[in-house]
Amino acid sequence: MTYRLVVDSAQLEEQIINLSPDQLHYLKRVLRLQNGQTFIVLDGKGTTLLVSLEDKRAKILELLKQRNELSRKIHLMVALPKGSGFEDIIRSCTELGVTSFMPICTERTLLLPSQGKLDRWRKISKEATEQCEREIVPQILPPVELPVAISNLDLEIISAYLCLTRDNGIPHLGESTIPQEREILLAIGPEGGWSQREIEVFLASGFNAVSLGNRILRTVTAPLAAVAMINAILKE
Amino acid sequence: MTYRLVVDSAQLEEQIINLSPDQLHYLKRVLRLQNGQTFIVLDGKGTTLLVSLEDKRAKILELLKQRNELSRKIHLMVALPKGSGFEDIIRSCTELGVTSFMPICTERTLLLPSQGKLDRWRKISKEATEQCEREIVPQILPPVELPVAISNLDLEIISAYLCLTRDNGIPHLGESTIPQEREILLAIGPEGGWSQREIEVFLASGFNAVSLGNRILRTVTAPLAAVAMINAILKE
Numbered sequence: 001m002t003y004r005l006v007v008d009s010a011q012l013e014e015q016i017i018n019l020s021p022d023q024l025h026y027l028k029r030v031l032r033l034q035n036g037q038t039f040i041v042l043d044g045k046g047t048t049l050l051v052s053l054e055d056k057r058a059k060i061l062e063l064l065k066q067r068n069e070l071s072r073k074i075h076l077m078v079a080l081p082k083g084s085g086f087e088d089i090i091r092s093c094t095e096l097g098v099t100s101f102m103p104i105c106t107e108r109t110l111l112l113p114s115q116g117k118l119d120r121w122r123k124i125s126k127e128a129t130e131q132c133e134r135e136i137v138p139q140i141l142p143p144v145e146l147p148v149a150i151s152n153l154d155l156e157i158i159s160a161y162l163c164l165t166r167d168n169g170i171p172h173l174g175e176s177t178i179p180q181e182r183e184i185l186l187a188i189g190p191e192g193g194w195s196q197r198e199i200e201v202f203l204a205s206g207f208n209a210v211s212l213g214n215r216i217l218r219t220v221t222a223p224l225a226a227v228a229m230i231n232a233i234l235k236e
Numbered sequence: 237m238t239y240r241l242v243v244d245s246a247q248l249e250e251q252i253i254n255l256s257p258d259q260l261h262y263l264k265r266v267l268r269l270q271n272g273q274t275f276i277v278l279d280g281k282g283t284t285l286l287v288s289l290e291d292k293r294a295k296i297l298e299l300l301k302q303r304n305e306l307s308r309k310i311h312l313m314v315a316l317p318k319g320s321g322f323e324d325i326i327r328s329c330t331e332l333g334v335t336s337f338m339p340i341c342t343e344r345t346l347l348l349p350s351q352g353k354l355d356r357w358r359k360i361s362k363e364a365t366e367q368c369e370r371e372i373v374p375q376i377l378p379p380v381e382l383p384v385a386i387s388n389l390d391l392e393i394i395s396a397y398l399c400l401t402r403d404n405g406i407p408h409l410g411e412s413t414i415p416q417e418r419e420i421l422l423a424i425g426p427e428g429g430w431s432q433r434e435i436e437v438f439l440a441s442g443f444n445a446v447s448l449g450n451r452i453l454r455t456v457t458a459p460l461a462a463v464a465m466i467n468a469i470l471k472e
Contacts (some may be wrong), residue, residue, distance in 0.1 A: 174468030232410030
């Protein structure tokens with residue numbers, strides 16, 4: 001398998017890519033690549049290049065065709081879980097094709113994460129992109145409160161689903177027919193679920209309430225399950 | 237939320253349940269339940285009872301109707317991953333309704349797990365059953381080699397899917413129409429995939445090759461994604 005490396009757009013020039021000392025160390029010392037050997041470079045925004053190592057730079061050989069992205073954008077709005085749960089969610093949901101992560105501080109969120117945490121999350125999504133062979137690094141937005149997050153959405157182009165446990169008569173996510181051409185947003189609650197007030201905010205904003213089934217899912221299971229169900233509906 | 241406790245069938249008598257010292261300790265010291273307070277007892281095979289605490293026993297008050305199980309049996313045949321990956325798979329896939337776990341020793345499996353490991357896996361599936369509010373504790377079979385596992389299957393009553401990464405022209409799991417009344421089996425490979433020889437064994441045995449999409453999924457993500465896709469198809 002060819003090694004894949006996400007670089008910053010600023011590193012790209014017309015024919016070459018300037019590699020950072022860290023990247024060079026990894027390519028030469030860890031992977032033991034020699035001059036002339038090839039690997040793949042992505043800018044994380046959709047440009048994928050076959051390159052060869054030439055001393056401290058990479059020479060661009062070929063623009064590769066994108067083929068591993070979903071045809072639709074999937075946004076994941078998720079109540080920040082305790083501990084390292086959000087890191088697991090980023091890893092697995094990047095693999096399943098999520099376009100952007102929107103962490104939410106809910107009524108039950110205790111602590112706002114630091115900038116260091118946000119940087120760490122972005123590093124994880126970059127690494128997961130390399131490993132699962134996607135072309136686009138998902139965006140991770142800074143955590144905000146629910147009303148702010150909702151007011152930032154353009155619900156004219158997004159079909160938004162509020163994912164709940166237990167059906168209580170609401171349709172299963174698997175029954176959804178997602179309108180053509182629209183982006184998809186999945187909102188997943190915290191342990192113990194969204195508060196009644198939060199649910200009302202979602203519904204008043206035009207979210208469709210859907211069920212993920214009759215069992216109680218943990219906060220790390222629910223996002224992955226919901227995104228996989230969308231993959232099944234898209235058949236991608 | 238009412239506390240749920242899985243007990244051994246041998247603990248059930250006609251009107252009462254004999255509680256073990258560990259169970260009593262948890263109910264009385266950790267949950268601080270008093271005599272007369274109610275909780276739920278399951279035998280893990282489908283019997284769910286509302287009971288009340290009465291000294292060292294539980295008095296059966298009512299037989300509860302089962303409502304959180306899927307309508308179909310889902311069997312998960314999964315190549316044993318490294319480290320504690322299988323524990324994560326048991327936790328999350330129990331939540332998604334899997335009936336039985338069939339760990340497989342593949343050509344790339346280094347170490348056979350000990351009996352202690354198998355006991356630990358069974359404890360995890362029991363706890364996950366309590367927490368996700370299922371009525372049936374999934375069965376965890378001892379790890380065996382692939383040909384043995386396949387020869388133990390009754391493929392007359394099971395629709396079996398070999399889940400692969402990348403489509404290569406094979407249909408996506410989301411496109412599958414699962415025949416009515418049949419049980420479902422999902423086979424998920426090890427890191428690096430099944431060997432060509434193993435794939436041939438599956439296909440010769442009547443497994444349907446399906447794709448989980450165009451991205452590379454880690455061994456802990458793939459089983460969860462595949463089971464969630466089946467949930468979406470079943471709309472349960």
